[in-house]
Amino acid sequence: MKNTEYRKAMDDVCDKHFTLTAEEMLKKAKSSPGTERNITMTGTKKRNIIGKFIGAAAACVIISGTAASAMGYGPLGDSFRRFFGKDEVTAEIIDQGHYCEIGQDQSDGAFTVLLDSVTGDQSAPKLLFEVTVNDEELAEKNDRLHLFAYVLDEDTYLNRLDEYAMCDGWGEKDPDVNNMYHVCMDGPSAFMINEEEVIAAVKQISFESDPANRQFDYDVNMEFRFTVPHQALKETHSEYYYGIDLLDNGIDYDLFYADFGAYETLLKVKYDFLGTDLAGGATDYYEVMDKFDTYWHRFAGGFVLCVDGEEYEPKDLGYSYCDTEGEAFDAGQCSTWMTFPSIDYTGAESITLLVNGESYTLK
Numbered sequence: 195m196k197n198t199e200y201r202k203a204m205d206d207v208c209d210k211h212f213t214l215t216a217e218e219m220l221k222k223a224k225s226s227p228g229t230e231r232n233i234t235m236t237g238t239k240k241r242n243i244i245g246k247f248i249g250a251a252a253a254c255v256i257i258s259g260t261a262a263s264a265m266g267y268g269p270l271g272d273s274f275r276r277f278f279g280k281d282e283v284t285a286e287i288i289d290q291g292h293y294c295e296i297g298q299d300q301s302d303g304a305f306t307v308l309l310d311s312v313t314g315d316q317s318a319p320k321l322l323f324e325v326t327v328n329d330e331e332l333a334e335k336n337d338r339l340h341l342f343a344y345v346l347d348e349d350t351y352l353n354r355l356d357e358y359a360m361c362d363g364w365g366e367k368d369p370d371v372n373n374m375y376h377v378c379m380d381g382p383s384a385f386m387i388n389e390e391e392v393i394a395a396v397k398q399i400s401f402e403s404d405p406a407n408r409q410f411d412y413d414v415n416m417e418f419r420f421t422v423p424h425q426a427l428k429e430t431h432s433e434y435y436y437g438i439d440l441l442d443n444g445i446d447y448d449l450f451y452a453d454f455g456a457y458e459t460l461l462k463v464k465y466d467f468l469g470t471d472l473a474g475g476a477t478d479y480y481e482v483m484d485k486f487d488t489y490w491h492r493f494a495g496g497f498v499l500c501v502d503g504e505e506y507e508p509k510d511l512g513y514s515y516c517d518t519e520g521e522a523f524d525a526g527q528c529s530t531w532m533t534f535p536s537i538d539y540t541g542a543e544s545i546t547l548l549v550n551g552e553s554y555t556l557k
Contacts, residue, residue: 274313274322277366277376283456283536284320284378287428288313294426300416304328307341307396309418312386315428317455319381321345321394325365326374333373335403339365341377342398347385351393360397386422394418430455431539438547438554442493444471449547452556454539458509459499461532461547467516468526479516479528487513490530498548499534505548509533 271288278284287293293313300307306326314320323341327333342360344351350358363379385392396416404410431454440447440463451462467473467486476482491511499506512531539545545557 274378277368278378281378284313287315287456290428292426292428294420294423296418296420298418298420299324300418302414302416304412305399305414307414307416309394309420312381312420312422312426314381315456316387316430317383317453317460318457319383319386319422319427321361321363321377321379321381323363323365323377323379323396324374325377325399326371328373329407330373332401332404332407333367336401337367338402339375339377340398340400341365341379341396342400343379343394343396345379345381345385345392345394347388347390348393350385351395387427389421389424391419391421394420428456433539433556435556440549440554442550443489445489447490447493449554454537456536458536459506459534461534462529463531464527464529466527477526479526483514483516486528487530490514494532496550497532499537500544500546500548500553501537501542502544506534506537509535 271285274281274288275285292315293311295311296309298309305328308324308326309321310324311322312319313322321343325339325341327336327339340362341364342362344355344358345361346355346358361379361381363377365375365377368374368376381394394417396414396418398411398413400411402410433452433454435449435452438449440449445465445467447463447465449461449463451460453460467479467482468477472485472489473482479486494511495508497508510533512533514528514530516526516528537545539557542557545555547554547556
């Protein structure tokens with residue numbers, strides 16, 4: 195649906211089913227016990243009407259524009275700065291109203307995990323967790339923990355889990371609550387931008403020091419189901435390009451896509467390895483994948499992104515994927531990527547990519 199239609203539909207749901215005013219919600223929050231600093235909806239593994247209302251409630255938070263209290267410490271942007279002060283980009287995104295409070299928690303006795311909120315942009319969603327460690331000695335010995343979770347849609351999670359790796363994020367200890375950790379985890383945009391149900395399945399919690407139990411990795415199984423409303427993620431600007439060929443030593447890198455986000459600028463290229471001198475006659479890409487990745491890193495490492503006269507060097511150089519069966523691209527065609535710092539595409543007058551003395555216009 196169009197944004198206006200979506201807003202109207204969800205406003206209707208909010209009006210019918212969520213009648214508490216902002217003042218009433220604030221009153222409830224202030225009157226709750228001091229040890230219960232989060233008003234949460236208990237998580238559930240089953241897809242029932244409660245789960246649907248959780249999604250609707252989350253949408254109401256976005257649509258109303260209310261700077262609701264999350265992570266238990268007032269406005270979410272201020273809370274985020276307190277725990278993740280170096281990530282000012284995400285804090286600013288939250289201040290702009292791009293977040294969705296999920297508020298689902300689960301416990302297995304040893305750990306309580308709360309999926310608090312979702313924020314970020316469409317290219318780099320963020321999941322904010324709170325993890326409470328009930329072993330006081332374990333918490334005392336560790337200032338941080340490592341959280342691992344699959345973040346996928348249901349079909350992928352149930353039928354193709356072995357094709358995917360887990361997302362992960364480090365959790366920093368709360369300055370006031372000795373056994374609570376705050377985790378900001380990068381999520382996969384492919385599964386989080388479609389306004390369809392997402393499963394975040396927390397599978398492992400790891401520590402750097404565990405002298406008492408001599409165990410550093412703890413297996414858990416906590417599944418959270420939620421839907422991310424469109425407004426929860428800040429929009430990025432995407433461009434598709436045709437005819438931008440970056441030629442080097444017999445390889446034709448076709449620059450076909452760019453995504454200009456709040457965190458970074460992503461460029462994607464395609465190329466055919468078959469018949470190139472670098473392939474040396476190989477027809478199985480995996481035999482020469484490392485060689486092509488090394489070559490790409492050497493080549494792309496010299497790229498420069500020029501925005502209104504200001505030059506940016508690459509941040510990250512990607513690794514390649516080649517479709518040998520022609521499912522995603524033509525058989526034998528590969529893709530790879532690179533990133534530059536974030537830029538303001540809308541505000542920029544000129545964006546060019548400088549490659550080996552050649553200039554390619556992106557805007």
